[in-house]
Amino acid sequence: MKKVYWIMFSMLGLLSACNYDYSPVPPGLTPPKSTATLEAKYVSTAPNKVSSAYWSKADFHAVTAQNLSIGNLYNNGLLNMTGTYNGLSSFSGGANPNLTMKAAYDDSSLYVLLEWTDATVNISNSSWLHNGPLDPLKGDSSRGWTSQRNNDKVALAFEIDAASSSAGTFSNVGCAASCHNNQMQPQTGKVDIWDWNLALSEPFGYAGDMIADGNTGLAYDAGQKSFVRNNAGSTDTSGPAFEWDGTVQNVTRASGTASILDPAFYLLNKTPFTGDIAAGEVAFHNLSYGCYHCHGENGVGNGETGDGPAFTSASINRYSRQSFKDHAAASTHDGNSYYSSMSPTEVENVISYIRGLAGVPGYCLQQPDGSNADIISASNTNLVNVNLSPGHTQYKVLLKRKLNTGNPDDAVFNLTQSTEYVFGVALMDNDGKNHIGSLKETLKFLNK
Ligand code: HEC
Incomplete structure (x- = not known):
């Protein structure tokens, strides 16, 4: 028991030492100082x-x-x-x-x-x-x-x-x-x-x-630079050439450690960006089966029928084309009947349109x-x-x-x-x- 009291006592001593620190800095442990250069x-x-x-x-x-x-x-x-x-x-x-x-x-x-x-x-x-x-x-x-x-x-x-x-x-x-x-x-x-x-x-x-x-x-x-522009043409209004292909983006960093690049922002494993954006915009706003009913006019969220989320965040890039289709068609998705009313071509165009709302990465990465x-x-x-x-x-x-x-x-x-x-x-x-x-x-x- 005595030992316990002693420990408690010395712990109190430690606590007070934290509050009132009079102890000199031990030699060899000078705190970091600000230097002129x-x-x-x-x-x-x-x-x-x-x-x-x-x-x-x-x-x-x-x-x-x-x-x-x-x-x-x-x-x-x-x-x-x-x-x-x-x-x-x-x-x-x-x-x-x-x-x-x-x-x-x-x-x-x-x-x-x-x-x-x-x-x-x-x-x-x-x-x-x-x-x-x-x-x-x-x-x-x-x-x-x-x-x-x-x-x-x-x-x-x-x-x-x-x-x-x-x-x-x-x-x-x-x-x-x-x-x-x-x-x-x-x-x-x-x-x-x-x-x-x-x-x-x-x-x-x-x-x-x-x-x-x-x-x-x-x-x-x-x-070789670590990047190349993801551009379907030659100007900053030409649109993307590629999107994520859905495979895990493993990289080995210069230090030798392994990492995975988030496809929301980084494009390494890529496939051509296809689809007709203008046709996708039309299908998205279709009066009977358009996604805008729940996902809002131009995909800004808060549609008139339901509470579908906005499509304006780069996180949409975490869906490959296939996983996007799987998600939209799933029975858990409130809009699955709207989705299943679309033709395969309309689906491709709508995904491209939604990618344009979310923002496709502007560069493809490569090993420098x-x-x-x-x-x-x-x-x-x-x-x-x-x-x-x-x-x-x-x-x-x-x-x-x-x-x-x-x-x-x-x-x-x-x-x-x-x-x-x-x-x-x-x-x-x-x-x-x-x-x-x-x-x-x-x-x-x-x-x-
Ligand atoms: C009846 C309402 C409704 C309609 C219409 C609708 N959705 Fe949705 N959608 C939702 C809701 C609610 C969510 C959020 C829950 C979820 O992810 O399933 C959602 C989520 C999504 C997501 C996942 C978004 C994310 O940020 O993870 C995708 C992709 C999607 N919808 C695609 C579509 C497409 C494509 C259409 C048009 C064919 C469509 N939706 C039409 C209600 C709807």
């Missing part, structure tokens, strides 16, 4: 995950985000894709992104962890919507096919060859040296762009690897290779069964790259030549044209 410590164990122990103890650099490039719109056909149009005041509803960066290196690689706040997860890029919403910032029509929805991104820029613009040199003004003609394009020299994004690079566990130079502007590195597969990513996002509704508050993105890739389109971290490297960092919320961030930061490699 981004400092990379030498590590012998690779901090390969966002949850690696190193990161919880590492010092951090807090980046003060500023408006970098704002007020930009996409070309015709690309609508509602500029969530960072007003910069800081529109990024995540105007909340401070509180961007922090941490870094480490080992004998072969650099590791950079970026953490920032963005309350909404945006995960698509140029999805195909039929008669989608108008863009309040743009004049172009949204009738027929348009490309809509965008994703969240972070990008880093390092110098490859002495780059400059009228603003100055990269070493003096950072990213401003790569901005010219209001594009990512230095006047001279070359800049390396690491472009992490949720729609096109993270699915395979990479950041996009790009180069900006005076001749071509911004271009992807050599090798060559210099396009240099930057390996890990993050705290889940792409398997994506649930956008509760959102999340903080992104954690880890980028890993070889100090020297050996590819001519990449920046080199040659620590015998220099231990300090100027870089820029940009954040995008539901955008790919406007960004906030910092033009000039410094990465310092600390001695081994």
Whole structure:
């Protein structure tokens, strides 16, 4: 019994120690501190995950985000894709992104962890919507096919060859040296762009690897990119070429771990998109057996006869053509008699029409290779069964790259030549044209 009292007593002592923490920090366990620049410590164990122990103890650099490039719109056909149009005041509803960066290196690689706040997860890029919403910032029509929805991104820029613009040199003004003609394009020299994004690079566990130079502007590195446009024609109003084929979308990420891509947002295993959308719209609104009776005019839900759900969410892409038919024909579906009144051709057309309401993924994904597969990513996002509704508050993105890739389109971290490297960092919320961030930061490699 005495022992029990003793334990209870010491537990009380522990509780009060939590409330009034006078205890000095034990030597060797100094809490992480904020540093003036981004400092990379030498590590012998690779901090390969966002949850690696190193990161919880590492010092951090807090980046003060500023408006970098704002007020930009996409070309015709690309609508509602500029969530960072007003910069800081529109990024995540105007909340401070509180961007922090941490870094480490080992004998072969650099590791950079970026953490920032963005309350909404945006995960698509140029999805195909039929008669989608108008863009309040743009004049172009949204009738027929348009490309809509965008994703969240972070990008880093390092110098490859002495780059400059009228603003100055990269070493003096950072990213401003790569901005010219209001594009990512230095006047001279070359800049390396690491472009992490949720729609096109993270699915395979990479950041996009790009180069900006005076001749071509911004271009992807050599090798195969991780994506190709899902386009039946050549413009952003041509409509989709493919849809999901219904097979599980297994991928092996760059880190070697297995993952499954959610077909609501990602298109990997594909089959041609067929069907006549205009005829599908007519059949959907058929006076006797049209789906609109329950699923609402244009599929917005709240029909006059029943409480069929809206068809305007990307989750409809989780039905393959076959599982869509099975669901609509099932005895549990209130609209099964309406469905069975449709001819096989009408069914195909109606499914295509409904896909246009839900939004077909705008890109097909593919395994990147060559210099396009240099930057390996890990993050705290889940792409398997994506649930956008509760959102999340903080992104954690880890980028890993070889100090020297050996590819001519990449920046080199040659620590015998220099231990300090100027870089820029940009954040995008539901955008790919406007960004906030910092033009000039410094990465310092600390001695081994
Ligand atoms: C009499 C009302 C009614 C009609 C008419 C109707 N539905 Fe439905 N539908 C529902 C209800 C209620 C649900 C939700 C329960 C369920 O999934 O079965 C639903 C759900 C669905 C779903 C699943 C949606 C999801 O988000 O998972 C599909 C697919 C579907 N309907 C297709 C059709 C098609 C195609 C037509 C026209 C041929 C049609 N429905 C007509 C009532 C109806």
